[in-house]
Amino acid sequence: MPEIIKANLFKIISILLILILYLITIRNSFFWDTVQLGSKHASFYFNNNFNSLLLPDIIDSGHIPAFGMYIGLVWKLLGRTLFVSHLAMLPFVVGIVWQLMRLIPKYFNKKYVDLIVLLVLLDPSLLAQMTLISPDVPLIFFFLMTWNSIVRNKKIILSIGIFLLFLTSMRGMMVALCLLIIDLYYNVNFKASLKAITTSLFNRAIIYLPALAVFMLFNWYHYQMKGWIGFHSESTWAGSFQSVGLKGIIYNIGILGWRLIDFGRIGVWLVFGIIFLKFGFKIFKEQKTRSLVLIFVCFMIILPSTMIWAKNLMGLRYLIPIYIIFSVLVAKILFS
Numbered sequence: 515m516p517e518i519i520k521a522n523l524f525k526i527i528s529i530l531l532i533l534i535l536y537l538i539t540i541r542n543s544f545f546w547d548t549v550q551l552g553s554k555h556a557s558f559y560f561n562n563n564f565n566s567l568l569l570p571d572i573i574d575s576g577h578i579p580a581f582g583m584y585i586g587l588v589w590k591l592l593g594r595t596l597f598v599s600h601l602a603m604l605p606f607v608v609g610i611v612w613q614l615m616r617l618i619p620k621y622f623n624k625k626y627v628d629l630i631v632l633l634v635l636l637d638p639s640l641l642a643q644m645t646l647i648s649p650d651v652p653l654i655f656f657f658l659m660t661w662n663s664i665v666r667n668k669k670i671i672l673s674i675g676i677f678l679l680f681l682t683s684m685r686g687m688m689v690a691l692c693l694l695i696i697d698l699y700y701n702v703n704f705k706a707s708l709k710a711i712t713t714s715l716f717n718r719a720i721i722y723l724p725a726l727a728v729f730m731l732f733n734w735y736h737y738q739m740k741g742w743i744g745f746h747s748e749s750t751w752a753g754s755f756q757s758v759g760l761k762g763i764i765y766n767i768g769i770l771g772w773r774l775i776d777f778g779r780i781g782v783w784l785v786f787g788i789i790f791l792k793f794g795f796k797i798f799k800e801q802k803t804r805s806l807v808l809i810f811v812c813f814m815i816i817l818p819s820t821m822i823w824a825k826n827l828m829g830l831r832y833l834i835p836i837y838i839i840f841s842v843l844v845a846k847i848l849f850s
């Protein structure tokens with residue numbers, strides 16, 4: 515085997531895996547709620563030449579419909595076909611791999627990076643979304659891009675990433691909230707003087723203002739025109755937001771546990787459990803490991819808390835950022 519291939523074997527496998535998966539699923543149709551979030555939203559803008567910002571109530575999901583606009587715009591440029599729809603996802607599919615290859619070296623020895631990227635990419639829920647015309651594909655890309663910009667303290671890219679997460683969906687906004695906490699952990703020195711902390715917090719707040727301003731402006735306009743935000747009583751998905759009470763919350767916590775170990779992810783948890791039983795809290799000795807624990811705990815508290823109170827918001831794909839973070843954390847412990 516040539517040395518260049520041997521040295522980059524796992525990187526080559528990762529790229530080939532995603533390329534082959536993309537090519538063999540390029541004829542997959544719109545599926546489940548991507549029928550609405552992709553096809554119906556995009557069709558509205560395509561057919562009406564983007565003459566209206568707001569969607570008809572029957573297909574209005576309540577959040578900024580940027581994904582549908584994007585697909586509709588690509589259709590205008592390249593033609594309204596299924597192939598073109600999948601082609602529109604390719605930059606984000608490639609972007610996920612690229613962002614992982616940039617992020618992992620921040621936590622791992624260089625010789626392990628390509629293998630860790632491959633292990634993270636093997637998550638079934640992540641791979642499934644990468645075969646679809648789904649807003650979760652750009653969401654994961656923007657999540658990784660923003661995480662990268664936080665650990666590198668790239669303020670402009672961070673602001674762009676947060677802005678794009680806000681455009682993706684309500685869940686993108688929750689991911690952005692988690693990332694705000696991570697940003698404060700990485701980039702604000704809370705041991706400094708009160709004046710220095712206040713100045714630093716003010717400077718970080720400026721990064722998030724464009725996204726927050728667009729979110730508030732859109733929802734104000736949406737409410738003025740339609741009288742509702744998020745969902746309305748006649749929407750087909752209104753039942754998903756029905757409050758379930760204490761008993762339902764306990765049930766949903768059980769569902770959350772199932773989601774975390776489903777599709778083979780129990781193997782990752784078993785590896786973590788075995789190492790923890792053998793070494794105890796020593797596995798958290800390294801500073802980078804502790805930072806990954808903080809990121810994982812932050813996402814585990816905030817993301818599910820926006821879901822467990824409702825009847826049907828516990829989709830597997832909603833938890834992909836958690837799957838990715840935990841995979842990176844366990845790999846960090848294992849390879850240490």
